[in-house]
Amino acid sequence: MNPYNTPTTPPPSRSWWKTTPALLGFLGLVALLSAVSLGLGFLVMIAAMVAVWVLPAWRWYAKLGATFGAFFLMLISAGMSGQLDDSEPDKPVASARDTDDKNTEAAPSSTPAKAPALADYTGKALDEAEKGARSAGFTSGRRDASQEDRAIVVRSTWTVCFQEVDTTAKSVAFAAVKDDEPCPSKDGGPLPWPTMPDVVGDTYNTAVKALNQAGIDLGSITLDDVYLDVDAPTAEEAAEEGDEWRVCFQRPDEDDEVTSTTTVHLDLGQWTDADLVQKCPSKKDTTYKIPANDPNHHDGSSSSSDSTTGGGVSTGGDSSSSDDGGSDVGTVHPGSFCSPPGATGVTKAGTPMVCGPGSDGRDRWHS
Known part of the structure; x- marks a missing residue:
């Protein structure tokens, strides 16, 4: 017999449960049983997985896909049949819950919920108040x-006067x-600005007390003198x-409103019981406290070499009259305007003074 003509032996036939149709039907059984009972479907699924990996001669990725x-299939079937929907509680539990809800509605709460509180920010800076409100969970x-x-x-330059809280919102x-x-x-009312007394x-001391009692900021006060020869x-x-x-003199006038932008002007005159003049002039910067300081004081005065005019001005002697206009005018105030240049005088303390150009170029008394 020719060995090359020997017929080959046919491969043995595969058992039917190892065939692909049988395994696919097994998988379909998983879906069917899961729709009836999730527990039974789960057991059949485990068996199907074992069969897929053991029985057929599939490649690994086919077994993984199966x-x-x-x-x-088990999840889809169980879900479609409603077995995975457990949102509804059991009837006994639901009944008990309903009973509790009814009892709660019937009996009002003896301790109502406490409304959220907010600190009082009146008098505080606006930006600080809004920051605190946000920290407490409030919109402002x-x-x-x-x-x-x-x-x-x-907001940092504004101060809170009123606050309205809505605890519900x-x-x-x-x-x-x-x-x-x-x-x-x-x-929403008008600003209560103080009025000028x-x-x-x-x-000066009495005026400051009156302004302070009226609520006027003392830092807004500007002082000035009323005499031409007083600083x-x-x-x-x-x-x-x-x-x-x-x-x-004062500005503003009595009963005028004094706002935050108003400057209070007080024009002052100074005198003691020893001063000859103890009253204010009719107008500011029109007269001299010491008449001898008036440049026109010598107009119409006596030319006698040995006489002395009022106000302590001497026109006689070598030191009282000269070609340069120098003269002795008696008591003077340091820094005040003077005339004529070269005139001499003394302060209340006895310090000799002379009339000459000051730092501003005008003639003033200085030592």
């Missing part, structure tokens, strides 16, 4: 507390004014001799 397919709004309805731009509305303004008596004729004092100098300085 495994995931069996799992998803702002507006001008006065009747002027101004826009608020720089957790919101708060702040009404504020500028830092240098007084709060109105009610929200009448301090004319008062000493304006500083606030410190006027305070040291507050009973010697008198208010001759």
